[in-house]
Amino acid sequence: MFNLSDTICAICTPKGTGAISAIRISGSDSWNIAKQIFSTSNPQFSILDSQFVFNHMHAMHGYIKDNDKIIDEVIILPFKSPKSFTTEDGIEIYCHGGLQVTSQILSLCLKNGARQAKQGEFTFRAFVNGRIDLTEAEAINEIISADNEKAVSTASEILSGSLKKKILQFREKLFDLITRIESSIEFPMDVADTSKKEMALSLNEIKFEINKLIDSSKEGQIIRDGIKVSIIGPPNAGKSSLLNQLLESERAIVSEEPGTTRDTIEEKMIIDGWPVVLVDTAGIREKRDISDSEKHGIERSKSTIQKSDVVLAVFDITNDKTEEFSLLLRDKSKIMVGNKIDLVNEKSINKNGFDVLISAKNGTNIDLLKRSLIDRIKSFTNSNSSENFTCHINQRQKELLIQCNYAIENSLSLTDKAISEDLISDELKNAVSKLDEISGRVVSDAVIQNIFAKFCIGK
Ligand SMILES: Nc1nc2c(ncn2[C@@H]2O[C@H](COP(=O)(O)OP(=O)(O)OP(=O)(O)O)[C@@H](O)[C@H]2O)c(=O)[nH]1
Numbered sequence: 001m002f003n004l005s006d007t008i009c010a011i012c013t014p015k016g017t018g019a020i021s022a023i024r025i026s027g028s029d030s031w032n033i034a035k036q037i038f039s040t041s042n043p044q045f046s047i048l049d050s051q052f053v054f055n056h057m058h059a060m061h062g063y064i065k066d067n068d069k070i071i072d073e074v075i076i077l078p079f080k081s082p083k084s085f086t087t088e089d090g091i092e093i094y095c096h097g098g099l100q101v102t103s104q105i106l107s108l109c110l111k112n113g114a115r116q117a118k119q120g121e122f123t124f125r126a127f128v129n130g131r132i133d134l135t136e137a138e139a140i141n142e143i144i145s146a147d148n149e150k151a152v153s154t155a156s157e158i159l160s161g162s163l164k165k166k167i168l169q170f171r172e173k174l175f176d177l178i179t180r181i182e183s184s185i186e187f188p189m190d191v192a193d194t195s196k197k198e199m200a201l202s203l204n205e206i207k208f209e210i211n212k213l214i215d216s217s218k219e220g221q222i223i224r225d226g227i228k229v230s231i232i233g234p235p236n237a238g239k240s241s242l243l244n245q246l247l248e249s250e251r252a253i254v255s256e257e258p259g260t261t262r263d264t265i266e267e268k269m270i271i272d273g274w275p276v277v278l279v280d281t282a283g284i285r286e287k288r289d290i291s292d293s294e295k296h297g298i299e300r301s302k303s304t305i306q307k308s309d310v311v312l313a314v315f316d317i318t319n320d321k322t323e324e325f326s327l328l329l330r331d332k333s334k335i336m337v338g339n340k341i342d343l344v345n346e347k348s349i350n351k352n353g354f355d356v357l358i359s360a361k362n363g364t365n366i367d368l369l370k371r372s373l374i375d376r377i378k379s380f381t382n383s384n385s386s387e388n389f390t391c392h393i394n395q396r397q398k399e400l401l402i403q404c405n406y407a408i409e410n411s412l413s414l415t416d417k418a419i420s421e422d423l424i425s426d427e428l429k430n431a432v433s434k435l436d437e438i439s440g441r442v443v444s445d446a447v448i449q450n451i452f453a454k455f456c457i458g459k
């Protein structure tokens with residue numbers, strides 16, 4: 001997939017102007033390349049070229065030169081193999097953060113024998129060289145792309161090796177069982193037979209632990225993608241006004257004309273640290289004489305309900321239409337919102353069926369609504385659980401854990417039968433292979449390609 005013998009280089013800070021940019025070189029030739037382009041003295045003032053040696057992690061101040069022409073004043077940080085991110089010899093150059101100057105330094109590196117790194121190639125080398133496993137490589141990319149605090153801490157936890165450790169523990173336990181089964185087949189006289197009851201007990205324990213990890217994926221998904229919260233209700237109920245209140249901006253058009261919103265409007269926001277994708281929708285009404293575009297909008301609203309994690313069902317309390325929505329909202333996690341309380345006398349308000357009463361126009365009780373939304377989000381997650389270990393696995397890891405548990409279940413069902421122990425051992429090996437795919441110990445090129453293609457150049 002990638003040629004590992006090349007020395008690679010890339011600009012690893014964002015394209016644009018800034019105080020500092022960094023260029024990274026990795027590979028056996030990186031120190032030589034750096035020597036061709038770096039000098040510790042300013043040749044304008046000194047005829048003799050500077051004499052220096054690179055030392056691991058000893059930063060040096062100097063100049064990047066194209067022959068005698070100074071390109072930039074920089075700091076260079078050398079890394080000696082294996083004490084670098086990729087485990088190879090490496091160099092980091094911190095130069096001024098200009099588009100032109102960084103690309104000139106990159107060109108110099110290329111001219112002196114380095115190759116432009118492809119997406120994720122540095123992390124790929126760290127993975128191939130055993131510095132990190134695949135769960136940690138995935139976590140690095142998640143930290144980079146995280147858009148909220150929870151996503152960062154979730155990924156950092158995995159990068160610190162928590163998931164790697166868990167997977168390794170499962171693997172060791174399964175491997176121990178396989179070894180015991182196979183030894184008892186091969187040396188029936190020497191090895192104490194693992195009782196089937198004992199084996200079933202161990203397998204059930206592993207299965208239970210794996211299920212706990214699988215359960216944590218829902219929270220992981222919410223943290224990564226945001227929880228989808230749609231604002232649904234009849235026309236003119238104040239849905240777009242509520243969206244604007246929650247976003248604290250005039251994002252959607254609000255008008256007294258029913259049927260103003262035609263298409264769904266999606267906006268991401270953070271509520272109490274939780275990423276939320278808010279979706280404002282077209283008002284739903286069952287009328288014959290409505291335009292085709294409104295009809296399409298209504299269809300879209302209905303399908304949005306199905307795709308939502310939580311529905312904010314908004315109604316004008318002066319014109320109660322909750323009955324008409326009971327079927328549509330059946331079985332959905334919903335918060336019933338009574339809007340326009342500013343229009344009625346507080347004493348005459350009929351709270352029946354509403355979880356929160358608000359005024360989207362004045363902002364009354366928006367904080368209360370946010371609080372019940374946070375409680376609802378937490379009910380989807382393990383945030384309230386007393387469990388110490390929560391590790392938010394991603395979709396790929398979840399699917400493999402499900403397959404691993406499936407193989408464990410198969411082997412459990414075989415332990416109940418008078419069947420050759422070879423077959424049980426085969427099923428357990430299958431379970432181990434799923435764990436190996438998670439850690440990347442044994443994984444196809446296609447999976448690797450897919451994972452590293454999501455990285456940026458320079459990482
Ligand atoms: N008095 C009062 N008026 C409100 C309140 N919320 C919204 N309105 C008004 O109700 C009308 C409709 O508001 P929108 O937010 O556009 O309602 P909508 O549900 O998005 O309507 P559609 O997009 O047509 O389905 C506007 O004139 C708003 O100013 C409220 O809390 N109190």
Ligand SMILES: [Mg+2]
Pocket residue numbers: 239240241252253254260261280281282283
């Ligand atoms: Mg609207």
